[in-house]
Amino acid sequence: MAPKPSKGAAAKQKPKEDQQEETLQAVVLADSYERRFTPFTLERPRCLLPLANTPLIEYTLEFLANAGVGDIFIACGAHTDQVEEYINDSKWKKSSSPFRSLTLLQSSATSVGDVMRDLDNRDLITGDFLLVSGDVVANLAIEPALARHRARREKDKNAIMTMILREACFNHRTKSKGRRPVFIIDPSADRCLHYEEMSRRQREDRYVNIDPELLSTHGEIEVREDLIDCYIDICTPEILSLWSDNFDYQSVRKSFLFGVLKDYELNGKTIHTHILQQHYAARVRSLRAYDAISKDIVSRWTYPLCPDSNLVKDQTYRLGRGKVYEEDGVILARSSVLRKRTVVGKGTSVGDGSIIGDSILGRRCQIGRNVTIEGSYIWDHAVIGDGSVIKQAVIANEAVIGRDCVIEPGALISFGVRISDHRTIPGTSRITSAKSIGQSVSTQTDTDLVGKGGEGYTYTSDSNEDSDTSSTTSSRLIYLHPTASFSNSSISTLHSDESDSQILHDSSRRDSFRSDHSDDTFQTRDFHVEATASILDGLQKGDSPDVIHLELLSQRLTANANDHMLRSALVSAFMKRITNLTDPSPSSDPNQQTQLSGLGAGEAVKLVFGKYKFLIEQLAIFDKSSDEKADQVDFLILVQRDAASRPKGENLLLFVAKELYDLEVVEEDGVLQWWSDARSVEGDMGRVRELTGSFVGWLREAEEGGSEDDSEEESEDE
Numbered sequence: 164m165a166p167k168p169s170k171g172a173a174a175k176q177k178p179k180e181d182q183q184e185e186t187l188q189a190v191v192l193a194d195s196y197e198r199r200f201t202p203f204t205l206e207r208p209r210c211l212l213p214l215a216n217t218p219l220i221e222y223t224l225e226f227l228a229n230a231g232v233g234d235i236f237i238a239c240g241a242h243t244d245q246v247e248e249y250i251n252d253s254k255w256k257k258s259s260s261p262f263r264s265l266t267l268l269q270s271s272a273t274s275v276g277d278v279m280r281d282l283d284n285r286d287l288i289t290g291d292f293l294l295v296s297g298d299v300v301a302n303l304a305i306e307p308a309l310a311r312h313r314a315r316r317e318k319d320k321n322a323i324m325t326m327i328l329r330e331a332c333f334n335h336r337t338k339s340k341g342r343r344p345v346f347i348i349d350p351s352a353d354r355c356l357h358y359e360e361m362s363r364r365q366r367e368d369r370y371v372n373i374d375p376e377l378l379s380t381h382g383e384i385e386v387r388e389d390l391i392d393c394y395i396d397i398c399t400p401e402i403l404s405l406w407s408d409n410f411d412y413q414s415v416r417k418s419f420l421f422g423v424l425k426d427y428e429l430n431g432k433t434i435h436t437h438i439l440q441q442h443y444a445a446r447v448r449s450l451r452a453y454d455a456i457s458k459d460i461v462s463r464w465t466y467p468l469c470p471d472s473n474l475v476k477d478q479t480y481r482l483g484r485g486k487v488y489e490e491d492g493v494i495l496a497r498s499s500v501l502r503k504r505t506v507v508g509k510g511t512s513v514g515d516g517s518i519i520g521d522s523i524l525g526r527r528c529q530i531g532r533n534v535t536i537e538g539s540y541i542w543d544h545a546v547i548g549d550g551s552v553i554k555q556a557v558i559a560n561e562a563v564i565g566r567d568c569v570i571e572p573g574a575l576i577s578f579g580v581r582i583s584d585h586r587t588i589p590g591t592s593r594i595t596s597a598k599s600i601g602q603s604v605s606t607q608t609d610t611d612l613v614g615k616g617g618e619g620y621t622y623t624s625d626s627n628e629d630s631d632t633s634s635t636t637s638s639r640l641i642y643l644h645p646t647a648s649f650s651n652s653s654i655s656t657l658h659s660d661e662s663d664s665q666i667l668h669d670s671s672r673r674d675s676f677r678s679d680h681s682d683d684t685f686q687t688r689d690f691h692v693e694a695t696a697s698i699l700d701g702l703q704k705g706d707s708p709d710v711i712h713l714e715l716l717s718q719r720l721t722a723n724a725n726d727h728m729l730r731s732a733l734v735s736a737f738m739k740r741i742t743n744l745t746d747p748s749p750s751s752d753p754n755q756q757t758q759l760s761g762l763g764a765g766e767a768v769k770l771v772f773g774k775y776k777f778l779i780e781q782l783a784i785f786d787k788s789s790d791e792k793a794d795q796v797d798f799l800i801l802v803q804r805d806a807a808s809r810p811k812g813e814n815l816l817l818f819v820a821k822e823l824y825d826l827e828v829v830e831e832d833g834v835l836q837w838w839s840d841a842r843s844v845e846g847d848m849g850r851v852r853e854l855t856g857s858f859v860g861w862l863r864e865a866e867e868g869g870s871e872d873d874s875e876e877e878s879e880d881e
Contacts, residue, residue: 186233188292194240202595202622208242210297230305233263276413283403296394303442393444583614593622690722698736795833807847
């Protein structure tokens with residue numbers, strides 16, 4: 164039988180003019196053919212799982228639209244009907260879609276290899292195309308890589324593929340903690356010579372086997388384990404025939420890439436790399452990566468792919484202070500607290516006393532009273548009962564958590580599961596409401612786990628389910644390891660003193676991939692800005708001291724802030740509020756036009772410190788029972804430093820010092836020790852305290868007078 168003609172051969176015969184006008188095509192692998200996201204993928208396709216309240220596939224399609232792709236082929240796997248329904252109802256099928264065509268490919272494929280062989284048989288690919296996973300989040304520009312690929316292809320028709328890789332530090336948190344990809348590269352030609360996956364746990368599998376011939380035939384090679392594989396490949400049609408000719412090829416990297424490189428002497432085909440040092444690109448390949456990339460999206464490393472870009476129709480997210488995103492219709496009780504890096508969807512309600520931080524809440528969720536949610540993902544229509552505590556867990560759509568429950572880090576609670584009151588769900592738990600999924604799910608409700616009246620079945624992982632790690636335990640949302648960091652620091656390790664506007668316009672931050680800063684470092688650096696803004700907002704709204712106190716406590720716990728940091732934030736907010744009150748011009752903000760303005764400095768100081776002295780006493784000064792008044796001195800130094808930077812700061816400092824003394828917030832010894840402190844006389848600090856000298860002199864005279872009176876009384880007694 165005559166050999167099958169290569170699709171690549173047909174492409175070679177096209178005139179150069181046609182090649183230049185050729186529409187760029189893309190194949191999206193909507194199914195990974197893995198089970199890392201079970202039990203959620205038992206009932207919903209992985210590409211439709213929410214990432215920062217937006218389906219995963221939306222990020223991939225946005226990337227392809229920005230790349231100028233004309234024809235899209237989405238290869239479906241499990242739950243094809245759900246994918247088809249979603250795509251047909253999305254903006255991508257509207258007349259305004261940037262794509263010329265979008266086609267869903269349905270097949271009985273059980274691996275990526277089956278998809279590629281089916282694609283070869285359909286004869287749909289007409290030229291170079293992008294092969295991407297349906298869980299890619301990227302804001303990179305594809306044009307430079309595509310231009311280099313095509314230029315290389317002009318010189319060498321055997322250059323069949325270019326992989327886009329991203330530099331990152333060795334221990335970057337989106338990398339697998341189990342098997343790590345290792346690329347052996349010839350830097351002179353950007354050619355990949357060898358690919359292998361190396362285990363970090365099994366000693367016998369912690370070495371790379373390199374053919375000695377590679378060392379003798381290449382003047383220079385690089386062994387790269389610092390690369391994040393984005394699973395974005397620029398391919399020629401010829402690769403399809405290679406898949407068809409080798410039925411052993413089942414996965415893109417472990418079998419296809421490894422096999423083509425190993426058989427170079429036989430087929431002569433070369434695969435190249437395009438390594439990025441800027442922009443964001445990552446794949447949500449595991450629950451651990453899901454956690455990391457979610458935080459990157461919220462922290463704006465993926466800009467413009469952020470919640471407030473409202474990628475899906477009818478989304479209405481707005482960015483607030485502390486990277487808090489809220490949609491229209493969110494109902495927050497007055498005493499509830501939203502900490503930084505939190506997303507709340509439309510129609511969600513949060514009860515009194517509840518604290519939510521570093522978490523994402525979907526639409527129409529009901530969060531009861533005194534609930535604590537930290538580092539967790541609560542999907543649409545979930546219900547959380549009063550007094551429950553949820554940390555580093557995933558709660559899927561329509562799940563119900565009873566009152567006073569504890570969901571431990573790592574727990575996965577799937578669609579429609581019901582947990583009774585007063586239950587503790589261990590972090591190793593995977594609970595589903597699906598009943599007939601072979602031997603992986605128990606056949607009866609696990610009442611020992613979900614409680615009487617609850618509904619849910621324990622999902623048991625297969626031993627080889629999660630190739631991202633070597634054990635099922637570590638495939639959970641949180642990688643339980645004493646040195647693991649679950650910070651908001653990013654592919655993303657964010658975040659600094661930089662303003663939101665700086666982060667907003669910086670879509671490619673090299674340090675985000677290069678460095679591995681700890682969460683504590685970044686939270687400490689931005690605590691002052693966020694805490695000051697939070698306090699000032701409460702002062703302007705006239706919130707009670709108790710409400711401001713509660714929010715400050717939550718921020719302090721999140722950032723691990725010390726007493727000095729709290730004092731600094733309080734002083735900055737109080738002094739800013741006093742300055743606003745003394746400003747004679749009315750606010751241009753319609754929401755603040757009814758507020759006081761044009762007050763005298765003394766009146767403004769009395770108003771602010773008089774109403775909110777409770778905050779200083781509870782959060783800033785704890786040394787009234789000791790001889791050394793270090794807290795009071797520190798507070799007054801901070802006030803003095805702030806006053807030195809303001810017009811008529813000497814008047815302001817005098818009024819504040821006297822008011823603090825009159826309110827008994829600071830003591831006589833505290834004022835005198837501050838006045839004697841060397842820091843209070845340096846530079847502008849010395850100038851701004853001149854008017855306050857008369858007040859301090861009066862205190863000294865009063866102290867000396869009091870001492871003389873005591874002496875006279877003692878003499879009379881004698």
